[in-house]
Amino acid sequence: MTIRFDRPVSHAARAARLIASFALVLCGVTLIGHRFGPLDTPYFVLLLLISAGCAVLAVLLALIGLVQLWQNAAIGGVSAVKALVYAALPLAVFSFGAERYWTRPPIYEISTDLNDSPEWLATPDVRQMWLPPRHLVTQQEREAQFDAYPALISRRYEGAADRVLEAVRKVAHDYHITIVKAEGADVADPNGNARAKRRVRPRTVGPAQDDSAVGDVPDFIPVPTPRPFRDGVAALIRQNTDVILQGETRTRIFGLPCDLVIRIREEAETTLVDIRVASRYGQNDLGVSADMADGYLKALDAELLGIAGS
Secondary structure, eight states, X not given: OOOOOOOOBOXXXXXXXXXXXXXXXXXXXXXXXXXXXXXXXXXXXXXXHHHHHHHHHHHHHHHHHHHHHHHHOOBOHHHHHHHHHHTHHHHHXXXXXXXXXXXXXXOSEEESOSSSOOOOSSOOOOOOTTSOOOOOOOHHHHHXXXXXXXXXXXXXXXXXXXXXXXXXXXXXXXXXXXXXXXXXXXXXXXXSOSOOOOOOOOOOOOTTXXXXXXXXXXXXXXXXXXXXXXXXHHHXXXXXXXXXXXXXXXXXXXXXXXXXXXXXXXXXXXXXXXXXXXXXXXXXXXXXXXXXXXXXXXXXXXXXXXXXXX
8 A cells, every 4th residue: 555645835935936036037127128228227226126125035935945845845845946046146136236335435426636527518417216316526525436446546648639539539439438529629520430620721822932942841830838837827728728528338237327528638748638437327336437437547558558657
């Protein structure tokens, strides 16, 4: 006579598998919708938090199911294991964000020049939705940036400004940065797809003029100006000679939108490059702005290798 044992069923394990499946699908759709679709960042953050909450609940139920399997041989061990696997991605994304939140300073903007940050050509202004409203960057936040990222400083190159400008645009293109506005660069396309128009000095040729006696004369002769004095005249000169490029981009993995401005300034026969990066949403960028600025400046150093100054 065959004796069959009726094993209890772990409803917690089965519920864990269903909830974890929902969390995994929600997390995947949210990541894709934000990176490649029209999903706004505030909703992206909210949906990720919901996905992480469901994943935590699924893990707790899965642990209950495993305990019931151990104690009562309850059916549901496979469902509990599947729940743990499904919950791995939402929990990994949440853990990454939490680690960044606690280890990075609570700032949303960085600048390589803490005393004279590059000015926005068009101040970014977006609706924060359910996120807290933005505030102006304070001096304490600038000091927190310096303490957290002491190596994030201005770059000085011994090359000419036009050479540096060309490299700045090339690196911006490589980093998928779209230049939306430019000031100080006499070009039709701020992204550098069109060449600057050459200024030709008018010449008057008459019968009494002998062109053969005149050597090759450049079409445009730049007039040097004194700098880098810190008075009002020097400030006006810098305002008229600085080249400022404002652009926008997204991070490669999560697609977080950022605005940035790059300033190119001639000083004492060298060219100074500063960058300012700000996340578009929230009061804490989780270190995204600093990573973007640091990566861009390192790529610019490599592009201009050999002409970097101290």
